[in-house]
Amino acid sequence: MPVPISYNIRNLRVRKTTTLMTALGVALTVAVLLGIGTLVEGLRASLQSSGNPLHLIVMRQGSTSELVSIVSKESFDVLKFDDGIAQHDGEPMISHEVLSVVNLPLRSDPTSVANISVRGLQQIGITMRDGVALQEGRWFEPGKREMVVGAGVHRIRDGTSIGDRIYFGRDDWEVVGVFSAGSSPFNSEIWLDANLAGSDLGRGSARSCILVRAVDEAAATAILNRLGDDQRLGLEAERESEYYAKQMSSAEPVRYLGVFVAIIMAIGSCFAAMNTMFAAIANRSREIGVLRLLGFSRFSILTSFMLESLLLSLLGGVLGCILVLPLNGLQGRIGNFVTFAETTFQFRVTIDYILIGLAFAATMGVFGGFLPARMAARKEVLQSLGDG
Amino acid sequence: MIDAAVSLRSIHKEYRRADFLVVALDDITIDIPIGEFFCLMGPSGSGKSTLLHLVAGIDRPTKGQIRVLGDDIGELNESELAGWRSENIGYVFQTFNLIPVLTAWENVELPLLLTSLSKKDRLRRARTALEIVGLADRLEHLPKQLSGGQEQRVAIARALVTDPSIILADEPTGELDAGSADDVLAILSTLNKQHGKTILMVTHDPRAQQYARTSRYLDKGRMTEMPHAVPA
Numbered sequence: 001m002p003v004p005i006s007y008n009i010r011n012l013r014v015r016k017t018t019t020l021m022t023a024l025g026v027a028l029t030v031a032v033l034l035g036i037g038t039l040v041e042g043l044r045a046s047l048q049s050s051g052n053p054l055h056l057i058v059m060r061q062g063s064t065s066e067l068v069s070i071v072s073k074e075s076f077d078v079l080k081f082d083d084g085i086a087q088h089d090g091e092p093m094i095s096h097e098v099l100s101v102v103n104l105p106l107r108s109d110p111t112s113v114a115n116i117s118v119r120g121l122q123q124i125g126i127t128m129r130d131g132v133a134l135q136e137g138r139w140f141e142p143g144k145r146e147m148v149v150g151a152g153v154h155r156i157r158d159g160t161s162i163g164d165r166i167y168f169g170r171d172d173w174e175v176v177g178v179f180s181a182g183s184s185p186f187n188s189e190i191w192l193d194a195n196l197a198g199s200d201l202g203r204g205s206a207r208s209c210i211l212v213r214a215v216d217e218a219a220a221t222a223i224l225n226r227l228g229d230d231q232r233l234g235l236e237a238e239r240e241s242e243y244y245a246k247q248m249s250s251a252e253p254v255r256y257l258g259v260f261v262a263i264i265m266a267i268g269s270c271f272a273a274m275n276t277m278f279a280a281i282a283n284r285s286r287e288i289g290v291l292r293l294l295g296f297s298r299f300s301i302l303t304s305f306m307l308e309s310l311l312l313s314l315l316g317g318v319l320g321c322i323l324v325l326p327l328n329g330l331q332g333r334i335g336n337f338v339t340f341a342e343t344t345f346q347f348r349v350t351i352d353y354i355l356i357g358l359a360f361a362a363t364m365g366v367f368g369g370f371l372p373a374r375m376a377a378r379k380e381v382l383q384s385l386g387d388g
Numbered sequence: 389m390i391d392a393a394v395s396l397r398s399i400h401k402e403y404r405r406a407d408f409l410v411v412a413l414d415d416i417t418i419d420i421p422i423g424e425f426f427c428l429m430g431p432s433g434s435g436k437s438t439l440l441h442l443v444a445g446i447d448r449p450t451k452g453q454i455r456v457l458g459d460d461i462g463e464l465n466e467s468e469l470a471g472w473r474s475e476n477i478g479y480v481f482q483t484f485n486l487i488p489v490l491t492a493w494e495n496v497e498l499p500l501l502l503t504s505l506s507k508k509d510r511l512r513r514a515r516t517a518l519e520i521v522g523l524a525d526r527l528e529h530l531p532k533q534l535s536g537g538q539e540q541r542v543a544i545a546r547a548l549v550t551d552p553s554i555i556l557a558d559e560p561t562g563e564l565d566a567g568s569a570d571d572v573l574a575i576l577s578t579l580n581k582q583h584g585k586t587i588l589m590v591t592h593d594p595r596a597q598q599y600a601r602t603s604r605y606l607d608k609g610r611m612t613e614m615p616h617a618v619p620a
Binding site (some may be wrong): 003006028148289291293 | 489
């Protein structure tokens with residue numbers, strides 16, 4: 001029979017200041033890890049929700065992003081009549097789009113300016129984006145210098161409310177609407193008429209890329225293969241889902257830095273837990289001697305103090321999880337290394353990350369508690385009784 | 389047929405302290421019959437507590453043989469000794485050594501956690517033990533809510549709750565006022581007379597002699613004649 005758990009819980013309660021301080025150290029470590037985790041998770045959710053499995057993005061060969069790609073009108077016309085392209089109201093679901101960026105300041109800090117993606121497209125391009133809906137105002141009219149802004153941009157960037165004017169290309173464009181695109185990265189974009197944007201940017205009839213919706217999976221694969229094989233067009237296609245998944249690389253440095261900081265903090269927290277447990281054991285040496293004298297084994301003592309360390313760190317883990325809960329749903333933004341523009345996302349505190357946080361805390365407890373618990377278990381009864 | 393609760397044969401115990409060799413017990417041979425209330429007296433540093441530790445199996449002699457209730461405890465390994473001790477020995481300390489965060493009945497229940505008794509039976513036995521020492525109304529009290537005398541009575545309840553044959557008491561009145569010390573000695577005497585427990589008590593409290601059936605004197609690790617005036 002092990003030493004009763006009430007013994008450990010009450011001892012933690014008796015030393016509540018020390019318990020709380022140590023737990024707080026663990027809590028901050030867990031909060032850092034979870035904070036980074038929820039950022040990465042939010043960004044992943046944002047980028048993953050963008051990929052329609054039948055959508056293909058067509059760019060110039062060798063282009064790493066839509067922004068640096070050029071696709072001519074001739075190439076577009078060749079592709080437009082491909083049998084594998086889905087139809088909508090008799091029109092092929094293919095969108096020739098132009099990508100650029102515009103600098104906009106933060107609402108909260110006008111000195112903080114960032115690149116925002118500007119996408120020129122036609123009505124079919126809007127139709128092809130599932131889950132995109134007008135939130136305020138109206139859509140832009142073709143041939144007019146009007147733009148609609150994604151909800152993510154509208155929320156944090158200044159000058160993006162209806163009626164505001166944004167200088168882009170050669171002139172001011174009027175914001176006439178705000179659209180929502182669920183949690184996808186289109187929320188981080190501004191949309192306007194492709195032809196006028198192309199003209200303002202001096203692209204002529206060329207655009208940046210083509211979005212294609214295939215009839216089915218087989219057709220999507222066929223188009224992918226065909227474009228890969230046809231060297232005359234100089235184009236290559238990629239599944240939209242894969243294109244956005246690659247943008248997760250933007251979060252990698254943040255993730256690595258976060259994990260690195262969390263590990264350094266975890267080592268510190270391990271030592272804090274160890275210190276607390278060493279102090280606890282030194283103060284309770286006589287009690288340990290008594291327990292041993294009563295017949296409790298060395299293993300019972302070891303597990304009892306390991307359990308106490310675990311409880312201490314799990315308390316910190318729970319506190320850490322509570323600390324990051326307010327992040328859930330908060331709007332975040334990160335520079336996207338692929339689009340050279342800002343991607344907005346919502347922090348997502350998921351059950352998985354809560355469990356990871358608790359497991360992380362438990363690991364700190366186990367590592368921090370082992371040496372003190374082993375020391376307690378290895379002491380001879382007489383030595384323990386004498387040390388008290 | 390075992391007639392000696394404790395049988396010590398040529399016990400020798402030495403400690404090494406830095407460069408000195410300290411002889412704590414020197415050729416001790418003694419038999420304590422079952423049902424005895426044996427009081428071992430002597431000044432500080434005479435080896436009384438060392439002898440008690442050896443009988444409890446928490447220390448080993450340098451030389452000699454110790455039989456307790458017929459068992460040669462020198463032949464038991466650490467784990468066997470722990471089980472043997474929890475079955476046969478109750479231990480009372482000078483400083484009570486109750487677990488401060490546990491209530492009186494939880495402290496008394498502790499040794500029963502090593503048995504297969506149900507929670508209900510453990511509670512019943514802990515209550516009975518606390519009734520024997522007159523503390524049935526202090527079940528839920530923490531040690532800090534009890535007087536020194538009450539704490540020592542809880543410690544005695546903890547020592548007897550597993551119904552051991554032998555109770556070892558190490559200066560049980562050392563921290564108590566005269567009234568509480570008499571109460572504690574009276575309880576030990578009752579346990580001996582009415583419950584048949586063999587009691588081996590080490591003390592330098594002269595009053596203890598009045599309760600014990602046999603008293604012996606230890607000085608500088610050797611059994612000697614009881615002096616007329618026992619030094620306090």
